[in-house]
Amino acid sequence: xxxxxxxxxxxxxxxxxxxxxxxxxxxxxxxxxxxxxxxxxxxxxxxxxxxxxxxxxxxxxxxxxxxxxxxxxxxxxxxxxx
Amino acid sequence: xxxxxxxxxxxxxxxxxxxxxxxxxxxxxxxxxxxxxxxxxxxxxxxxxxxxxxxxxxxxxxxxxxxxxxxxxxxxxxxxxx
Numbered sequence: 001x002x003x004x005x006x007x008x009x010x011x012x013x014x015x016x017x018x019x020x021x022x023x024x025x026x027x028x029x030x031x032x033x034x035x036x037x038x039x040x041x042x043x044x045x046x047x048x049x050x051x052x053x054x055x056x057x058x059x060x061x062x063x064x065x066x067x068x069x070x071x072x073x074x075x076x077x078x079x080x081x082x
Numbered sequence: 083x084x085x086x087x088x089x090x091x092x093x094x095x096x097x098x099x100x101x102x103x104x105x106x107x108x109x110x111x112x113x114x115x116x117x118x119x120x121x122x123x124x125x126x127x128x129x130x131x132x133x134x135x136x137x138x139x140x141x142x143x144x145x146x147x148x149x150x151x152x153x154x155x156x157x158x159x160x161x162x163x164x
Contacts, residue, residue, distance in 0.1 A: 005123055005132050007089075016162045023164045041087055043158035050087050050132065050158075076125035076132075080098045082105045 001034075003081070004053045004061050007074040012047035019049070025068035026051075033060040083116075085163070086135045086143050089156040094129035101131070107150035108133075115142040 011019075019042050026037045035055035042049050049070075055061050058075045065071055093101075101124050108119045117137035124131050131152075137143050140157045147153055 003123070005125075005130075014162075016164070019162050020164045040164050041085070041158075041160040042162040043087075044161055046158055048087075048158045050160075076123075076128055076130045078123040078132075079126055080096075080101050080124040082098070082102045082122050 001054050001056065003078040004055060004058060005076045005078055006051045006053065006061060006065065006072050007076075008049040008051075008065075008070055008072045009074075010047050011042060011049050012044065014042060014044050014047070014049075016042075022068070022070055023051075025070075026064055029067055030055075030064050033064050035060050035064050037064075083136050083138065085160040086137060086140060087158045087160055088133045088135065088143060088147065088154050089158075090131040090133075090147075090152055090154045091156075092129050093124060093131050094126065096124060096126050096129070096131075098124075104150070104152055105133075107152075108146055111149055112137075112146050115146050117142050117146050119146075 039052045121134045
């Protein structure tokens with residue numbers, strides 16, 4: 001199991017409620033791919049979302065986000081952390 | 083006190099030891115600006131580093147990273163998290 005950070009752009013003005021709803025759409029289906037989204041952070045002024053996840057592959061993370069309605073190709077495998 | 087995510091590019095092939103050294107250079111001076119770098123994650127294949135920090139402003143985070151030798155303008159204020 002690896003750890004991933006993915007980045008979404010264009011989420012300007014998104015509210016806490018909307019972020020929670022989007023995150024819950026991931027959580028509802030993440031088990032299908034063995035993914036778990038641990039945390040999501042939003043900068044609503046710059047429209048950036050960062051999601052920290054574990055899972056078997058970048059592609060699995062991308063498939064869940066795509067099915068949940070917020071696709072991104074920006075998924076990084078975090079091989080090293082301090 | 084706010085929370086921030088910053089992003090560095092071009093760190094391809096950086097090792098765990100090098101990331102730790104870079105992170106320690108931040109930790110050594112972060113108190114000067116009231117910043118604290120909580121965590122850093124690296125994707126060495128794509129050369130991306132993500133740092134999670136707390137501090138008084140984006141500019142304070144940028145000043146510490148610049149003095150520590152790894153400047154970035156990509157600093158996001160994480161007003162919302164789930």
